[in-house]
Amino acid sequence: MKLLRSLLATSVACVAFTGAAAHAEDVNFGIISTDSSAVLKQRWQPFIDDMNRQTGLTVKAFFATDYAGIIEGMRFNKVQIGYFGNASAMEAVDRSNGEVFAKILYANGDAGYKSVLITNVNSRFKTLDDVFRDTKDVTLGYGDPNSTSGTLFPGYYLFAQRNVPVNSTSFKTVLPSSHEANLLAVVNNKVDIATNNTEMLDTLKKQHPDRFAQVRVLWTSPLIPSDPLVWRKDLPEATKEKLRNFFYHYAKTDPHEKAVMANITGYGGFAPSTDAQLIPIRQIALFQQKQKIESDTKLSADDRKSQLAAIDAKLGALPAAPKE
Known part of the structure; x- marks a missing residue:
């Protein structure tokens, strides 16, 4: 047995x-x-x-x-x-x-691609100044929360640099969606402006030049790896x-x-x-966290100081970004 x-x-x-x-x-x-x-x-x-x-x-x-x-x-x-x-x-x-x-x-x-802010060619927005003159009257098509070109890069290089948080207080409406949906929303005049990227625009230009002609680029980001x-x-x-x-x-x-x-x-x-290509992305994400803490009026001075010190430590611990 x-x-x-x-x-x-x-x-x-x-x-x-x-x-x-x-x-x-x-x-x-x-x-x-x-x-x-x-x-x-x-x-x-x-x-x-x-x-x-x-x-x-x-x-x-x-x-x-x-x-x-x-x-x-x-x-x-x-x-x-x-x-x-x-x-x-x-x-x-x-x-x-x-x-x-x-x-x-x-x-x-x-070596990479770029984030863009787009609008319909016939919209009232001809320049970035037109957008930021009164964002509370602007409908924004935004990216997925985990999107580099739809959210992270424009969130830091475009909106944060102008001290405009992306939320329903700053804008009339914020509508997170995919790149494809945001691009079509701009073409069809369903939103005022939207984030997107040069990859999607290149594809649209090749496949649907008539729709591409309906898009105006208002802003272009630094290169994304x-x-x-x-x-x-x-x-x-x-x-x-x-x-x-x-x-x-x-x-x-x-x-x-x-x-x-x-x-x-x-x-x-x-x-x-390797994971090293993510270092610039980590730096941007940490800088964004730092900006949010600095502008959070609900935090006590000690809590703010402690949280900022923790982020500075993380930034200091990151190795130098690899060179292309």
């Missing part, structure tokens, strides 16, 4: 190990919701198909209605690898056991190696692969990267 129990235990252990090994070959690839799921699937599915074929992994695309859905998906291991913006990648690294391992390359050789790819740190090393080989070599010479990447908003491939 003891021998039988021992054999059964060994058998169960072998089955469990085999199941775990098989599961390690299943990878959900999360893609942040810059557009509708239907549009994203059309752009990314050929790439996912190539990944399946070349790596031998079982890769499935994972879409959510907002950026947080992908971040949380990775946190609970429903997503093992993801395409993020820099701000959402920072959240995935901090909260979801994530690690940056690659970044996007652009077919035109650009190209979007990172993040995987969970606890992926098996063998799986990571397969992914490295795929991403680092994809679309270097093959015409089909180049066409697939070009269809994903003008991309040209990938390059190795």
Whole structure:
């Protein structure tokens, strides 16, 4: 009887190990919701198909209605690898056991992209001065809370520099949405102004030049580092190696692969990267926190001093940002 129990235990252990090994070959690839799921699937599915074929992994695309859905998906291991913006990648690294391992390359050789503030070409807003003359009479289409170009960069470089917090007190209405929805809202005169990025504008210009002609750019940000790819740190090393080989070599010479990447908003491939590319994003996020604390009239002097000191310590602890 003891021998039988021992054999059964060994058998169960072998089955469990085999199941775990098989599961390690299943990878959900999360893609942040810059557009509708239907549009994203059309752009990314050929790439996912190539990944399946070349790596031998079982890769499935994972879409959510907002950026947080992908971040949380990775946190609970429903997503093992993801395409993020820099701000959402920072959240995935901090909260979801994530690690940056690659970044996007652009077919035109650009090192990144830029945030923009846009309006309809026929709107009453011709310059930024028109916008900030009375923001309480302005309807703003804003980005996802975890969007780099839709929220973080304009929040810091545009609105914070003019001491205008993005909320319902400063603006008539603030409507957070995806880049695609905000762009269409501007084209169709549903909002006064909206944040967006140069990637979306380039795509609109190529695919719908008539709609692009309806857009006026009021402001353009400094360069945002190209979007990172993040995987969970606890992926098996063998799986990571397969992914490295795929991403680092994809679309270097093959015409089909180049066409697939070009269809994903003008991309040209990938390059190795690390968490270090997020350092400038961390600096901006900490500066924004600092500004909020400094303007919070509900805080006591001691609490304000303590919280500001904590942020200064975090800023001081950050290494220098990597040079391109």
